[in-house]
Amino acid sequence: xxxxxxxxxxxxxxxxxxxxxxxxxxxxxxxxxxxxxxxxxxxxxxxxxxxxxxxxxxxxxxxxxxxxxxxxxxxxxxxxxxxxxxxxxxxxxxxxxxxxxxxxxxxxxxxxxxxxxxxxxxxxxxxxxxxxxxxxxxxxxxxxxxxxxxxxxxxxxxxxxxxxxxx
Amino acid sequence: xxxxxxxxxxxxxxxxxxxxxxxxxxxxxxxxxxxxxxxxxxxxxxxxxxxxxxxxxxxxxxxxxxxxxxxxxxxxxxxxxxxxxxxxxxxxxxxxxxxxxxxxxxxxxxxxxxxxxxxxxxxxxxxxxxxxxxxxxxxxxxxxxxxxxxxxxxxxxxxxxxxxxxxxxxxxxxxxxxxxxxxxxxxxxxxxxxxxxxxxxxxxxxxxxxxxxxxxxxxxxxxxxxxxxxxxxxxxxxxxxxxxxxxxxxxxxxxxxxxxxxxxxxxxxxxxxxxxxxxxxxxxxxxxxxxxxxxxxxxxxxxxxxxxxxxxx
Numbered sequence: 434x435x436x437x438x439x440x441x442x443x444x445x446x447x448x449x450x451x452x453x454x455x456x457x458x459x460x461x462x463x464x465x466x467x468x469x470x471x472x473x474x475x476x477x478x479x480x481x482x483x484x485x486x487x488x489x490x491x492x493x494x495x496x497x498x499x500x501x502x503x504x505x506x507x508x509x510x511x512x513x514x515x516x517x518x519x520x521x522x523x524x525x526x527x528x529x530x531x532x533x534x535x536x537x538x539x540x541x542x543x544x545x546x547x548x549x550x551x552x553x554x555x556x557x558x559x560x561x562x563x564x565x566x567x568x569x570x571x572x573x574x575x576x577x578x579x580x581x582x583x584x585x586x587x588x589x590x591x592x593x594x595x596x597x598x599x600x
Numbered sequence: 601x602x603x604x605x606x607x608x609x610x611x612x613x614x615x616x617x618x619x620x621x622x623x624x625x626x627x628x629x630x631x632x633x634x635x636x637x638x639x640x641x642x643x644x645x646x647x648x649x650x651x652x653x654x655x656x657x658x659x660x661x662x663x664x665x666x667x668x669x670x671x672x673x674x675x676x677x678x679x680x681x682x683x684x685x686x687x688x689x690x691x692x693x694x695x696x697x698x699x700x701x702x703x704x705x706x707x708x709x710x711x712x713x714x715x716x717x718x719x720x721x722x723x724x725x726x727x728x729x730x731x732x733x734x735x736x737x738x739x740x741x742x743x744x745x746x747x748x749x750x751x752x753x754x755x756x757x758x759x760x761x762x763x764x765x766x767x768x769x770x771x772x773x774x775x776x777x778x779x780x781x782x783x784x785x786x787x788x789x790x791x792x793x794x795x796x797x798x799x800x801x802x803x804x805x806x807x808x809x810x811x812x813x814x815x816x817x818x819x820x821x822x823x824x825x826x827x828x829x830x831x832x833x834x835x836x837x838x839x840x841x842x843x844x845x846x847x848x849x850x851x852x853x854x855x856x857x858x859x860x861x862x863x864x865x866x867x868x869x870x871x872x873x874x875x876x877x878x879x880x881x882x883x884x885x886x887x888x889x890x891x892x893x894x895x896x897x898x899x900x901x902x903x904x905x906x907x908x909x910x911x912x913x
């Protein structure tokens with residue numbers, strides 16, 4: 434279906450009350466904006482730029498980016514932050530990070546592009562959707578694996594080989 | 601995907617030529633259907649639909665028609681609305697200051713205890729009017745029934761049973777109770793009643809028409825309850841399940857007296873001016889990372905003086 438709002442429905446899921454000995458479940462807020470007049474490929478670059486950053490950093494990066502999509506994305510992030518504090522019981526508005534962020538294709542309009550010799554092409558007026566998921570807490574630290582580490586791992590694998598049915 | 605436009609023109613030309621050769625058609629005689637069909641009728645080109653045509657047409661007709669003075673078919677403006685409750689509390693009961701805060705042995709306490717509903721004349725008139733419509737009305741039984749309605753309504757709220765809640769609570773009170781609660785879990789329990797409930801106030805009002813009588817009765821009840829609200833993720837937001845609280849409440853119960861199927865339903869609560877609803881205390885329940893960073897930053901700058909920051913709770 435072309436108009437499925439599955440991303441928005443994720444905000445309606447209710448978990449049962451937690452027992453006192455369970456670790457506190459972090460809040461997740463799903464937000465999106467539909468039919469943005471921008472290309473999904475161009476939006477993808479910005480979306481993957483802010484994936485994994487804390488919300489303050491992400492907003493700062495988008496504010497000083499020259500692309501058209503950056504301004505729209507910043508608005509979406511601020512909206513999501515407000516909704517988190519108001520509706521989803523998030524205590525601190527800075528205590529959020531961008532867990533998932535990606536762009537999708539919207540519904541295009543089609544126009545005629547005139548070529549020479551009576552030829553024509555179909556021009557797509559592109560639209561895109563932008564989806565973002567904010568999670569409460571500090572952003573997870575990704576352990577960067579250096580090349581030396583990888584080489585060491587490889588040598589370790591080679592050394593730990595066993596030859597079966599040998600003498 | 602460039603397709604030749606010429607084919608459309610060729611096809612049109614062919615069609616017009618064919619029509620001209622057919623002598624009958626050229627004499628402006630209308631046939632029911634074409635006798636000669638051109639051979640290649642399959643559309644082999646694509647023209648995207650011209651947008652703007654449809655929207656222009658819609659706006660065009662409405663505005664022009666209205667300007668010309670043509671009145672189109674009227675849509676159903678009349679829609680019957682059933683009003684089964686009043687919009688608010690008429691003549692709200694003003695609870696005396698210090699109610700339930702003074703011990704009953706002091707002079708003021710005795711005065712309060714001795715205060716009977718018979719003092720207020722309008723309340724007596726209202727009760728008489730209610731007894732006209734509902735002969736089985738008794739203030740003593742009614743107070744207990746009111747408490748039962750209250751308990752059942754809150755139980756229905758915890759289960760979020762819409763039909764039951766609508767039958768126990770008026771339409772004016774329903775949004776007040778359920779706003780913002782749809783995606784939250786509420787756990788409420790009524791432990792005991794500290795004082796027997798009393799009817800303190802009664803009023804009868806007419807809505808819209810003269811004989812359309814609604815009766816509103818205020819009941820005072822002192823009870824012990826526990827309330828715990830969990831948010832969407834199952835985390836405790838407000839209250840606690842183990843700690844009971846003593847609650848003094850003034851409930852307004854309403855009924856549409858003229859309606860034979862009318863029921864006594866909870867209409868609202870009266871918040872006395874000397875006990876407004878306080879904001880819940882901000883209790884930090886976990887030790888958050890940003891606070892940690894600030895501590896380290898401050899620690900770095902003042903190396904000579906060791907700092908001690910109180911961490912969370």
